[in-house]
Amino acid sequence: AAGVIQSPRHLIKEKRETATLKCYPIPRHDTVYWYQQGPGQDPQFLISFYEKMQSDKGSIPDRFSAQQFSDYHSELNMSSLELGDSALYFCASTPPTGRSTEAFFGQGTRLTVV
């Protein structure tokens, strides 16, 4: 079965650079979530999209932005990277409301800022 695909799997950037993380949800899933997991930390919710519109916002820095496209894939854009942005970034997707309650997570993008 198709899963949530995230790319790239690993990314190394320098401070003050920009990064773009991509997420391809499971086909026919209409909601995408982004989470940030720092070393030894629990996943922290950043932002979510439903039907290409932002549906909820968590602890996402102003330096970050995200969007969901017409094919439901989502991109997380990160600018002016800081050392503290080094983390594992997860994307999750859920099917149309009422059809399932669980979120399916991708394997994550490990971002290292040096």
Place this chain on the structure above:
Amino acid sequence: AQSVTQLGSHVSVSEGALVLLRCNYSSSVPPYLFWYVQYPNQGLQLLLKYTTGATLVKGINGFEAEFKKSETSFHLTKPSAHMSDAAEYFCAVSEGPGNQFYFGTGTSLTVIP
């Protein structure tokens, strides 16, 4: 508001022993409860979930959890630990479909041969 508390950031058990990972939650609405497992450098994999109905939920790899509303708990158990169970376990709560997940801080399970 939703929150999750996992007691014990590290749990060690001997192979073959009972596994008990504790999770307590707070929720202003009937919660949807989940346990996810994370192996090193891997994503989150769903072990089991509670939405409605039977309060004892069975998941993959022999794990089960019981929703106890009076105790606001959703503890994860497995009768006999296996070496392959060594991983990070996260309890999560959600208000329902389409809502964000709130995760606990995780419990690292070590299985001793």
